[in-house]
Amino acid sequence: MNPTPARPPRFPQLTMDQLDAAQKPLGEQIVKVSSIGIGGPYNSMLRSPVLGQLLFDLFHYLRWETSIPLHLNEFAILIIARQWRSQVEWFAHAPIAAKAGLSDRIIAELKTGKRPSDMAEDEAAVYDFVTELTTTRKVSDATYAKAKRVFSDQQIVDLTAVAGNYIMVAMLLAMSEASVPPGKEPPFAEGEG
Template sequence: MGVLKVGGVAAVVVVAAAGGWLATSTSWGLTRREPRFPQLTLDQLTPAQRPVGEKIMKVSSVGLAGPYNPMIRSPEMAQRMYDLLDYLRWHTSVPTRLNEFAILIQGRLWRSQVEWYAHYPLAIKAGLSEQVAADLKANKRPENMKPDEVAVYDFCMELSTKQAVSDETFARAKQVLGDQGVVDLTALTGTYVTVAMLLSMAEEGVPPGKDPPFKPGER
């Protein structure tokens, strides 16, 4: 999910102080009676957590919810992850449309409810076709992708599912993104696996009253 800036983005807005996001299982569709990590508010943070918590609150559309809720339990790691996400979201060499597409690919591979819920509107706002996103969500190779989207899709899928990238796929990605872009895209892909793992481990769910993108039993 990453650092989601509020200004001008018609995305998810969740006020952590009002209770945060429900902790639900993304794997089995079960609602836990007690969350693995109760939702923290800014007032509850320790002196070690407070500095990074204040930074998160300034730029995150989900407050301290989502991945930040478990992440801030390790404040030094949270600070370092915050800095990495800040680069990968706002200073990367990868165009925003392709960046958000890559995040959705990981969200789909992990069936990460929060990643998809948060990043789908950002991807559409950045110019990704709703049909491409719908095909991806349906676990199909999207039709009618633009050439640069094909390059990103093949690169991310091969790297994630085969743990390797073919020479042809690498060459196409490099032609579209350049050396720095390929490295940035790889770092983004790996980082959002980490985010998906944090969300899954902590059983962080979508906001109360919202339907999860992936229904139980869907593949």
């Protein structure tokens, strides 16, 4: 029985040497901050360097300058990664979330698709807000009131933008069929719901 040959990637992984004059400045910025180099969503973004630069600038704000505390920001990203089963998003952000102070228990429970137990008030507000917004496409008065108890208006807007941005990242990754770096184990098993 002959094994099925692997099909070529939709977007072969670029290297810095392959970048043209329009792509190179963005590639150089990416490698300074990315734990996955120009892989993951960046590999797709480099194919549209003007859009890629705009997205990179947005990513910078939503990762490093957002008004949401880092562990909660990363929690929101992981919620999206789990909803989309985004291998690359989870692979890249779970270690950042843990380093930022999100508990290993919360990360592990979320990874299984469960609502994490024993969350702090701000963690529960993030989980409920992001999950409700992304699954029902609205936020109930009760969920909004919970978020408002712990977050400012700016934080609620930033949290919404983080969720939406990382849905877009998950979409880029899904469209391009991006995977974790070679030799690394994907976080979600094949067929895992």
